[in-house]
Amino acid sequence: MTLLSILGFAGCSALAQEINGGGGSQQEKASEMMARADNVPEDDWVEVARYDPKVDPGCLSIDTSCLRLTARWSVDHKVSLKEAADRFGGKSRVDDPSTGLYVGCIKTEFDGVSEESLCIEESPEGSDSYWVTVQMRRD
Secondary structure, eight states, X not given: OHHHHHXXXXXXXXXXXXXXXXXXXXXXXXXXXXXXXXXXXXXXXXXXXXXXXXXXXXXOTXXXXXXXXXXXXXXXXXXXXXXXXXXXXOOOOTTSTTSOSSSEEEEEOOOSSEEEEEEEEEOTXXXXXXXXXXXXXXO
């Protein structure tokens, strides 16, 4: 009976891991997300909002994303979307008409495991002030 309980627990753990996108623990995935967000800002960027992922080992991503990260910085000069995308590890499509050189978004659509976006927009403060926002979701 004990052996069956152990095998049942191991099977449930493996199933939960597969449902949550496989490959590493939630803590490892959260740490990787935070490291990528930490790599984006330059020295003169001022962080105005940051919501790091909360690790919940009981979370199953069947109907909700287990890990989310949002970070926003205010920058008092123009920021190249290509440069920010390169720092973020994404590919900017500067030749895409919907994406400007200094204002726009690059996004990867949800593929069942993750999605992410990096957006640069003019700040409501105006006068060449910009917001750079990173959002990541990982199941």
